[in-house]
Amino acid sequence: MEFTHFNKNGRAHMVEVGDKEVTKRIATASGKIIMKKKTLDRIKEGQIKKGDVLSVSEIAGIMGAKQTSNLIPMCHNIFLSGANIDFNFIEDGVQVQATVKTEGKTGVEMEALTAVSIACLTIYDMCKAIDKDMIINDIKLIKKSGGKSGDYVRKDIKGKVLSVNISDKKGVIKKPIKEGVFIEEFGLENDAHGGNWHRQVSLLAIESFEKMKDLGIDGLVPGIFAENITTEGIELFSLPIGTRFKIGETIQELTQIGKECHTGCEISKKVGKCVMPKEGIFTKIIKGGVVREGDPIEVI
Structure with a gap:
C-alpha cells in the first residue's frame, strides 16, 4: 500500500475524493x-x-x-x-x-x-x-x-474477566462462580439464558458499573445486572456486531448490543436504573470451553 498524500512529483497534496461514493x-x-x-x-x-x-x-x-x-x-x-x-x-x-x-x-x-x-x-x-x-x-x-x-476493528484491544455469573431463572440477579463451562451453540452450562439462539451469553463491563456508582447507587456487585461475564478494560458496546473474542478457552461472537429491559424485574427494583439496555452485549459461543476469573479477553 502506498502513501496517498504525495503527488507524482513527491510533493504533499490533498487527496482528490471527488469521484468517491458517498x-x-x-x-x-x-x-x-x-x-x-x-x-x-x-x-x-x-x-x-x-x-x-x-x-x-x-x-x-x-x-x-x-x-x-x-x-x-x-x-x-x-x-x-x-x-x-x-x-x-x-x-x-x-x-x-x-x-x-x-x-x-x-x-x-x-x-x-x-x-x-x-x-x-x-x-x-x-x-x-x-x-x-x-x-x-x-x-x-x-x-x-x-x-x-x-x-x-483494532486487533490489540484487550481486557479481562472479573467474574463469571450464573442463575437458574431469567430476570434475577446472577451469582458469581469461580469458573463456568460454556457450551458451543448453547452458552453457560446450567444458566437460564442458555439455548440455541443468538443471545447465549451476556457481558457487561465494570466501567459501566462505575457510571451507576457515580449516580449514587450503592451495592453494585458482579451479576447484579444479570450478566454472565463481568469484564474490565474493554468497552464492549463500542465494538461492531460480528466481532469475535477469545475469552478464556472460548471463542464468542458479538450478536447484539443492548436490549429491552425486563419490566419490574429484580434488577430494576434493586438498582433503580440499569445500564444493561444500552451498554450490555450478547454473544453466541463459537468454540466452547472454560472461562475463569482473571482470564484474558482479546478481539480476534
Missing part, C-alpha cells in the same frame, strides 16, 4: 489522561476551581472534531452529522472515547482522534494548577466503518 462513515477513537488520585477525586466531586471538568472537556472535544481540517493540513473539510464524547473513570485517571459520524466521500478517523486529543488536553488545562504531572497517552483508533477500505 457512504455513511463512522470512526471511534480513545485515549487516557493519567493523574494523581487526589486530582481524580476532585474531578468526581466537582472541586476544580475552573468548573465542571468533563462538561468543558466534552464541548472542547466536539469543537476539536469540527476544527480538524484547520489543524491537520491535508484533512478535508467534512460536514459532520454527529460527534459524541464519553468518559470513563479508571483507577489512575480518565479514559476518553469519541465517536464521529458523517455521510460523505472521506472518513472521519482524524476527526475522532482530534476530538479525543483536544478533550484530554482540556482536562489537563482544567487541572494543571493542582497536578502538572498528568500524562496523556494511548490515543488510538478503535474502529471505523464505511468507504472503499471497508470496516476496521
Whole structure:
C-alpha cells in the first residue's frame, strides 16, 4: 500500500475524493489522561476551581472534531452529522472515547482522534494548577466503518474477566462462580439464558458499573445486572456486531448490543436504573470451553 498524500512529483497534496461514493462513515477513537488520585477525586466531586471538568472537556472535544481540517493540513473539510464524547473513570485517571459520524466521500478517523486529543488536553488545562504531572497517552483508533477500505476493528484491544455469573431463572440477579463451562451453540452450562439462539451469553463491563456508582447507587456487585461475564478494560458496546473474542478457552461472537429491559424485574427494583439496555452485549459461543476469573479477553 502506498502513501496517498504525495503527488507524482513527491510533493504533499490533498487527496482528490471527488469521484468517491458517498457512504455513511463512522470512526471511534480513545485515549487516557493519567493523574494523581487526589486530582481524580476532585474531578468526581466537582472541586476544580475552573468548573465542571468533563462538561468543558466534552464541548472542547466536539469543537476539536469540527476544527480538524484547520489543524491537520491535508484533512478535508467534512460536514459532520454527529460527534459524541464519553468518559470513563479508571483507577489512575480518565479514559476518553469519541465517536464521529458523517455521510460523505472521506472518513472521519482524524476527526475522532482530534476530538479525543483536544478533550484530554482540556482536562489537563482544567487541572494543571493542582497536578502538572498528568500524562496523556494511548490515543488510538478503535474502529471505523464505511468507504472503499471497508470496516476496521483494532486487533490489540484487550481486557479481562472479573467474574463469571450464573442463575437458574431469567430476570434475577446472577451469582458469581469461580469458573463456568460454556457450551458451543448453547452458552453457560446450567444458566437460564442458555439455548440455541443468538443471545447465549451476556457481558457487561465494570466501567459501566462505575457510571451507576457515580449516580449514587450503592451495592453494585458482579451479576447484579444479570450478566454472565463481568469484564474490565474493554468497552464492549463500542465494538461492531460480528466481532469475535477469545475469552478464556472460548471463542464468542458479538450478536447484539443492548436490549429491552425486563419490566419490574429484580434488577430494576434493586438498582433503580440499569445500564444493561444500552451498554450490555450478547454473544453466541463459537468454540466452547472454560472461562475463569482473571482470564484474558482479546478481539480476534
